[in-house]
Amino acid sequence: MSSDQDWQRDKEAFASDRPATGPLVRQFAELTRTLLAAPTVEDVLHRVLEATTVMVPAADLASFTLLSTDGHFHTPAETDEVATELDQLQYRFREGPCVESAEPGGPAVAIAPDLTAEPRWPRWAPAAARLGMGSVLSTALISGPPGGESSGALNVYSRSRHGLDAADRDVLLLLATHASLAVAATDAVTRAELQAAHLRKAIDSRDVIGQAKGIIMARRGVSADAAFDVLRRTSQDLNVKLADLARTLAGRHTEIDLPTR
Template structure:
């Protein structure tokens, strides 16, 4: 039996009404989704590409989904700072904007707080989100399934699934969604780690480039004035402070001017 937070006072659709053929087809779709997110890890794609693929695989893997999105928690902020990074349909983006920006309530917010799947079969009458539910129902969307993405003890985001008709997600859908969310979380987490490593590498390369430019500027000052390396660096620093310009920019300007003068003397 799937463990999830259902809409209070509303009965979910019975799985017994599903045919064996439908159950088998759902299992095939789930397997395809799981195989897809596993491939994302192996491909080492960029973060945005991975999130878009995860959203699309979720739409296919979870029965009843008409639009899906992936939301991430901003790890540099508190847990309430979330943002939708990928959607499979425009209406999902509008729904999640209402959830995160306008009213700060909804199934995704709840599922990340509870760390449990959250289901609603009639958003307009769901007492848990009085401001969110009515707004989304007026968009013609009545069912929601939010699945937390958890790695270790950390909630890194959520997969949000929506449908226009009521009671789209029963226990069967929640169970398959839960099976999908675990591998999806691993793929998203690994993509985040890769993106951060690439960002740190880029920052390091920039820092090394700036350091090389500063060293060149120090050498130019020393050759012109006979100053020591420390004295030349102090001159650069004072110039940076007096003009309120970054040290690397001052150094680059000095190097470029020296090169221009050298070329002028050589008639280049």
């Protein structure tokens, strides 16, 4: 098994443009083979997100932002519903790293090492910090041939302040390139179908999270925001997806309760 020192050396090699031959390079080779076998755009995105959480150790959450032809943003794939919440806040406020990177003509990379002291996004950054995030990194996806305009972004959220560094940025740029090329080459489903499938999933998740929030509000006499915070913290502590936790609570609310802290 490769050591942590090997992994760190690989990351530093990516950041300094020196050739790397260790576990990180092998991960990219395996990802390339996996993406070539992916049957749909949705499979491509989820496989890249899985690779992201492995190759960027500080990545607690990851998501994709896509920009539709009518100019609307949506999140077609994510590792956790909290990532969707973080993305949706950016779409609502029209500010934040994934919105900037996904916009045509936007930066290739948008990074905030400390969200508690980030002046560029005065509404979104404090909201993200309240959801437990310490740092964020987004890289643009490219549509069409090299030099094409951005059509979306790959987003990574870390609960640690200064948790994402320059080597993570370079790894994420390579992951975004892999995702862009694989999506461009995969036509088993259209973007419209992908958006519709995610919308159905989002509605289902939102419904069950709403039920769980209602149970907590009724039991404890707290606000909707406070109830969601209880769910979010518990999902982090138990390392369980927010929607799965909400589904369990909604289905077995007479048997279980969540921590009070």
